[in-house]
Amino acid sequence: MxxxxxxxxxxxxxxxxxxxxxxxxxxxxxxxxxxxxxxxxxxxxxxxxxxxxxxxxxxxxxxxxxxxxxxxxxxxxxxxxxxxxxxxxxxxxxxxxxxxxxxxxxGAVPGGDDVDAVLEPLLEEPVEPSGTAHHLQKEGTWGQMREYLAHRSVYHLKEADPHAWVIPRLTGQAKASLVAVEYDEFGGGRGDRVHARLFADLMEGAGLDPAYGRYLDLVPAVMLANVNLMSWLGLHRGLRGALVGHFTAVEVTSSPGSRRLAAALDRLGAPPQCALFYTEHVEADAVHEQVLRRDVLGDLLRREPQLAADAVFGVQAYGYLEDLLGDHLAACWRAGRTSLLAPLPEPTGAPGTPDAG
Amino acid sequence: MELVLEDGTTAASDRFMVAVCTCRRSRTYPFCDTSHRRRRRPGRGRDGAPEEGTP
Incomplete structure (x- = not known):
């Protein structure tokens, strides 16, 4: 470190x-x-x-x-x-x-109760990757990167907060391990390492306003739904299985995506402070993936096997809404228009602004 | 936690748990970055799994 x-x-x-x-x-x-x-x-x-x-x-x-x-x-x-x-x-x-x-x-997801089967494809790396992070890494413009960060800001500025609500609904190893992951998310005892703080640093480096909620009026429903899913699952004890399934899917898929986004920021010439948010997640989430799968989800389902279908739902709902967002971004950018409800204001006081693309 | 590598250098991590790379493919060696993952050929669907993840 x-x-x-x-x-x-x-x-x-x-x-x-x-x-x-x-x-x-x-x-x-x-x-x-x-x-x-x-x-x-x-x-x-x-x-x-x-x-x-x-x-x-x-x-x-x-x-x-x-x-x-x-x-x-x-x-x-x-x-x-x-x-x-x-x-x-x-x-x-x-x-x-x-x-x-x-x-x-x-109604939109296939359902089922085989958790291993639904997580398995998430553990594979595509030979020919597609998706938003891949696009940004290979050919995305600086303007698209900034839009992407504005979308994600409605979650990352409160990263891991929705998952904290599940803590009193867990016991034993599942509780201990989920809290250990949350401890990492919240900076391991250091305020300047809270992941939400790292994202604010990234936004600042990209010439975006890191104020909480600053871009809410620009962010379309297709992104808000991803955050609402986490809030919904987190606030209902009866959906604890789905919350843990969702969290597991996030952590399993995060490392490769984060590596591409760090490479994208590097390719686009973003200031050095920017990539830290994603490089931190490459390594952190390689650990979190193991902990979530075995010690949180695994232990929860040993105690409460009837929650398997909910866990599957959490994984699938995550995939469904993330894909809707990815499709929306791709369609907008292919058509040469903004993916936000209105274009972002021009960068304000960015320490370094890469060439507009 | 400190890891002493074969070349005598050390790598430190203060995470509560550390995933150590044993496949040698990690770009953040000696720590795991999930580069060990099995590769999926084009055309094989993911059955509702997202095309890509983010933190």
Whole structure:
């Protein structure tokens, strides 16, 4: 391991702990939710307890509403009353969104209960790789790389937070090993090594604003769904098997993808601070993969074998939503348009800005 | 944890567990970077597994 990075300047740390403003609504559901959140629950208009007919559970409106409902459990939004977090009306709307989201996901994946069979293809390395990281490594532009980082910022700035919710639902080795992985994710006791912090450093190096939630209004539903999946699985004890299955799939697939993204940043001439987030994950996730598969998922399923189908669902839902995101990025970039809801602002105060491509 | 390599140099890691490369293919030797993985030929589907991962 390299020595810990020197103490950071004050400004980025402040930005990381700042609370973002409420997002811009994307339809009637998110409009009603955002409008309500501007007042205390006792003074707000009632929230719908059902989704309007024809609501697309994976669409912009539903996914943003779900994301905002979950965000109340993370850092919330500036000016929103804390009591909204457990407001029955809000939880009723969230439950309706979750029900539709879950139904869409369960309908989209093959299912089954053979965990080894569903993890096996994730443990193979394609001879002819495709996918977003491969594209960025081989031929992606600096503009596409920055878009990619803006997408991922809605998760990586709270990396591993959703998984912390499963801790009280585990026991024995599964609990001990999951916490050990989380300890790594959260910097091993060092604030400047928290993975969310490494990602903020990467964003800064790429001329992006590392403030928490800064790009939420630009990030489409197809990325928000990936974060909402983790929040949904993390917040429900009954879905602990799926949460652990999902986490395992992430860790198993992360090392090779991270290696390509580090190479992409290097090829594009990004400042040296940028690649650290991904090089750290190459090595860390080679360990985490083993720990998650054997000691967390393996131990959980020995104790609670009835959770195998849920674990399979977690793995498959992860793959399904990641592939939707990959397809979206590829289609947009092939067509020469932005993959965000609007183009990114030009780089601000980047220490070094590689040639625009 | 410190690993002493054949050439006398040492590699250190403070991770709670360390995956040591035994296949010699790692680009982060002596630590594993999953380069040992079996290669999948083109055309073989992944049955819902993502095309690619990220942390």
């Amino acid at each position: 390299t020595a810990p990075a020197p103490a950071p300047p004050a400004a980025p740390g402040q930005a990381l702990s700042a609370v973002p403003g409420l997002p811009v609504p994307r339809g009637p559901l998110s409009e009603q939710l955002v409008t309500a959140l501007r007042r205390p629950p006792s003074e707000a208009p009632p929230l719908p307890g059902r989704l309007p007919a024809g609501t697309d559970p994976l669409g912009e409106d539903a996914q943003l509403a779900l994301y905002a409902a979950y965000e109340l459990h993370y850092r919330s939004f500036a000016g929103v009353a804390d009591s909204w977090e457990w407001d029955p009306g809000l939880l009723r709307l969230r439950a309706a969104l979750e029900e539709a989201f879950g139904r869409a996901l369960r």
